[in-house]
Amino acid sequence: MSKNILILPGDGIGPEIVAEAVKVLDVVNQRFALDLNMEHALVGGAAYDEFGTPLPDVTMDKARAADAILLGAVGGPKWDNLEDRELRPEKGLLGLRSGLELFGNLRPAILYPQLADASSLKPEVVSGLDILIVRELTGGIYFGKPRGIRTLENGEREGYNTYVYNESEIRRIAKVAFESAQKRGKKLCSVDKANVLEVTVLWREIMNEVAKDYPDVELSHMYVDNAAMQLVRAPKQFDVMVTGNMFGDILSDAAAMLTGSIGMLPSASLDKNNKGMYEPCHGSAPDIAGQGIANPLATILSAAMMLRYSLDQAAAADAIELAVSKVLDKGLRTGDIFSAGMTKVSTKEMGEAVVAAL
């Protein structure tokens, strides 16, 4: 049965890195007879420039119709000063996440043995690191209302946002997290700030409740400030971590950086049927856009995650991941992961090397 993939290159380095991932998908499409149809659309600043909005209806319609979505990255200084905040590139991304109910964000932080030196941490602290951060992606303070900036009676302005979760939102992300832990090391750490924030008191309570359905998974709780410390001190103590949208944004970036090679890390954002959007953990890197030097591997690995989670094509996913490992073994490196003695390659050369290794 044919599958529709929507390709959203986005802004900055997005188009360059996505182009390489598409080449890789083309190869596995043939090799494994996947019958993938790929269509492109605009999102973010690129969509704003063309349609005056970061998430045009045509893009949203295609996204709804697609079986899975591969996204590059959005945003850049060109659009940072748009008066109307609703028109900024990030709103396109947030609109996709929320419109498609992609509440389950999986962010692996894996240290590739070939790139062990890239970490700013001591080798013994990070060697073999393999953490999965499960971040709630369509609720919490990112989407809570009321929100805005208002003028008080004394003439001063006040900015406000609302951090809110209800039981079912917490329960569904808890299930994703427990099921992920079941497939891995069977340890789940839920991160909250239950000593201060009521919303996370409820979070903790529901986590404990859902835990009863997963007796094989060991659940622990940690305050977010301590979690940030423990990630720096001894990250290998973690298997799966689950947390809300805002804490997940912060902790997943910190965890990704522990590996020293954020240019390598993919992510998945899933709805309740495992339909998903896949994107690299890194951003649109406007400073190096158009130079052909960005690392396409996080996007290529995101395509592999897409095959595995949304399209049930584990063999094709394995093949891509193996090919990436092979090009690393060969010493091929883009600038961000380059070290002495290795061969520096461009975005395109890296993409083509993965194709060749396939």
Added chain:
Amino acid sequence: MSKNILILPGDGIGPEIVAEAVKVLDVVNQRFALDLNMEHALVGGAAYDEFGTPLPDVTMDKARAADAILLGAVGGPKWDNLEDRELRPEKGLLGLRSGLELFGNLRPAILYPQLADASSLKPEVVSGLDILIVRELTGGIYFGKPRGIRTLENGEREGYNTYVYNESEIRRIAKVAFESAQKRGKKLCSVDKANVLEVTVLWREIMNEVAKDYPDVELSHMYVDNAAMQLVRAPKQFDVMVTGNMFGDILSDAAAMLTGSIGMLPSASLDKNNKGMYEPCHGSAPDIAGQGIANPLATILSAAMMLRYSLDQAAAADAIELAVSKVLDKGLRTGDIFSAGMTKVSTKEMGEAVVAAL
């Protein structure tokens, strides 16, 4: 003129470490003829056990009357399951911060050259590290209303908190941050999430406005997820960072842990007249309480900060800091900072070594 110091040992290791800091204060009190009067009071779980509340009126009255406060730490599993959340130890700490309007929280993250090995980061990444995090401490989501857990029409519960700042709250912490930067490397990085949260759009705007009064300080802005990454990747790029209560909680703990020796780091919480409460960055460590092995140096260094910021006794502060440096040079180490070849000492031996070095 005589000065009143309120000593709040608190819970867990609090009483042990505070006792050593008091010995040190006694010595400088005499040596520098400071005319300090020290009084003790209960806060946190210890106060709950005695008075049924974590912040009894008698403690609050003494705190208001004092010129400065030295606190150990609060909290522990003994009180974690108190039904009424308002009675938990943390509420005592939060009540002091807010009741005394201690909005300016200064958290230095300094790597002691004698303890360079303790860090989980590579030496070249952290050697010479010296960052100051300025955290807003009496506003933001910690104190914002409405807050709570309510039952929705469909019978489900929902937890909610409010992240709110007005212009004057932002302006006064901005001033503390710019003035701190002026006395140091003249670089200030303001951390927000202005691409998602309106409250931090206002934060960024006011930071830019206040910057005009400090033309000698270079202001930059960073999103909180990126700040967490940059602290791990290259922390020495920062001089002073300023952020709100919640982000400051997370980032200051991450920054502290970069040094590998959180048992060494003091903090100050100041009101608009530089009256302040001083406490170690670490917590009450209930797991090692009563064993006499906790590191008293963060509390002793907090006492030094108190002399410097609230009591204008820089010479006495310098003397304490020098004494701490000397005991480290001698190789004396509590368990948390112990490494091969050093001499392991108890809480009391460490305190007495500082007294001797004075």
